[in-house]
Amino acid sequence: MEYLVRIIEILVWPGVALIALFVLRRPIADLIPMLQRLKYKNLELEFQRDLDKLREETRDARLKTTLPPSDESVVVDLDYYLQQVRESSPRNAVIEAWLGLESSAVSTATHFKLMPKRARVSASSALKALVTAGVLSDNDMRIINELRFLRNKAVHELSAIISEYEAAKFLEIARDVTDIIAGEAWQKYGGCSG
Template sequence: MTFLEFLASLVSSLAWPATIFLAIFFLRKPLVELIPLLKKLKYKEFEAEFRDALEATPVPPTIATDDTLSADSPGDLLKSRNYYLQLAEVSPRSAIMEAWLELESASSDAYTRIVKPGMKVFMNPRDTAQYLYGQSLITEDEYKSFQSLARLRNKAAHETDLSDMNQKVVGEYVDFCLTLASKIRALQI
């Protein structure tokens, strides 16, 4: 075997491992961000299961299950839980987006009542939640729930594969949004 044959053989045997190493090296940050979204990882004898993002969401103290809620008083919801569950049967993505709008509207209304009574003010929902938390109007768990719900809403809005969003997951998301929205609407400011 000549030196050139040896070198060709060496390059040939190291090409794939080097390519994989470089791909992982350059994509390490996006790959790390995907880890919380994994449900299950299995390689030969190694197996690991991860919790869904919704399971990691802190649960608000009560779940809104009253299907007769209306917008007659500040503590009430704009639409009933049943509305969102029926929508979820047709389009889970739409149910998530609509439930998020309920929470966004509640937080925006609360912010308006505190800061600019009588004026409709639009503020980023994340900033609104941060403001409510800073004013001790919502608890730390509720603030963390708000953030988790926002992330899941963004996933529903921007990702094409929602195969992990089954009826149960969407129902829990709706319950979390409506519970938190109801609590925020009922704030005495």
């Protein structure tokens, strides 16, 4: 009898764990892509979001966009600045790139008078106005929302580790989205406001 009790004691926790895994398999599977790092005792696994896939999607959309004329020296200076920030602090580079994307959305929406009169000007209201005006597609907004998720991770998760590689990919994607915003608005409205 003691032998049977001992076997049951040994099998109870693994059995509970297996049942929990079976019941929670879908929610756990949905969380895995969002994990940055998983550490258990001596086992440490890192999960990188599929930034390369997102990068390719953005690059394809960017190549279909005609950019408005711009001062190339400003672009080079901004790229240099973001590269320096990325090398010293990948987290801050993500934040700076996001702020640039938001600034582009706000300035484009206000320049082309896409915001409702007396509307509070914010990045989210500017992005909504750009979608409503047909400047941004649903796919563009999906990419922006994925970037927002990563930016939120950089800002709010103090333990989040953002590699230089991830920051570089984020910067490239944010730059392409910024170009898409400006280029699509330029194409749709012919470079003149209102």
